[in-house]
Amino acid sequence: MQKHERDQNLRYQGIYKDKHNRYIYFDKKNQAGIVIPQEDLRRWQLYKSRFLIPLLAAYLAHQIFTLSIPVVLVIGIALMAFMEYSYRKTIAQYVIINDYQPENQYNFRQELQQKDSWKVAFRAILFLILAILLLVSIFIDQRDLMTIENGIIVVCALFCFYNALVSFRVIINAKKEK
Numbered sequence: 001m002q003k004h005e006r007d008q009n010l011r012y013q014g015i016y017k018d019k020h021n022r023y024i025y026f027d028k029k030n031q032a033g034i035v036i037p038q039e040d041l042r043r044w045q046l047y048k049s050r051f052l053i054p055l056l057a058a059y060l061a062h063q064i065f066t067l068s069i070p071v072v073l074v075i076g077i078a079l080m081a082f083m084e085y086s087y088r089k090t091i092a093q094y095v096i097i098n099d100y101q102p103e104n105q106y107n108f109r110q111e112l113q114q115k116d117s118w119k120v121a122f123r124a125i126l127f128l129i130l131a132i133l134l135l136v137s138i139f140i141d142q143r144d145l146m147t148i149e150n151g152i153i154v155v156c157a158l159f160c161f162y163n164a165l166v167s168f169r170v171i172i173n174a175k176k177e178k
Contacts, residue, residue, distance in 0.1 A: 014026050014028075014048070015036065015041070015044065016033075016102045016103065018033075018103065019103070022035050022036075023035070023036045023037075023038065023041060024036065024097070024100065024102075025044065026100060026102045031098075031099060031100065032096050032097060032098050032099070032100055033096070033097035033100025033102075034091060034094050034095070034096055034097075035094055035095040035096075035097065036094060037094075040090075043090070047083070047086075047087045047090065050080070050083040050084060050086075050087050051080060051083075053079070053083065054075075054076045054077075054079035054080040054083060055076060055080075057075070057076070057079055058072045058073070058075050058076030058079070059072075059148065059152070061075055062148070108166070109166065109169075109170055112166070112167065112170045113170055113173075113174060117171055117174060117175075120167050120170055120171055121167070121171055123163075123167050124163075124164045124165075124167030124168050124171070125164075127160045127161070127163045127164035127167065128160070128161070128164040130157075130160045131157040131158075131160035131161045131164065132157075134153050134154075134156055134157040134160065135153070135154070135157050137153065138150050138153055138154070
């Protein structure tokens, strides 16, 4: 991966480079910039998923070890608390810039508009197909509809529908502009 691509990936995760060539995480909640040392960028990517990782770990514990729901909830909450504590402890060591405004905010739709329209259409069609297949898989299995797995599948399908919709809107807006 080239350096330019890596910088774009970091920007997508809410990490920007300022005019002093420092990596800064923009905390939307507090409207503050947190200066991240170069050597901590990998760890920071883990902190960005500090809520998702415990949920996935709890779900996997439920599926693999067939633990009861209360035990899984305790595991998930404990992992979330540990990751949040670790995150807050790490942030306290960094320099914080109050009222920080990122210079080049990431705009996913603008990035899609710069791509060829056939690539965006292909992306939209693939997301649409994936969403439909995910929803069909629920009914093919003929399981109880009110399970955690089916809830996760529905959320993933909604995410796919959303991405397909965004891609189709980019194509429509591009055609209107021409």
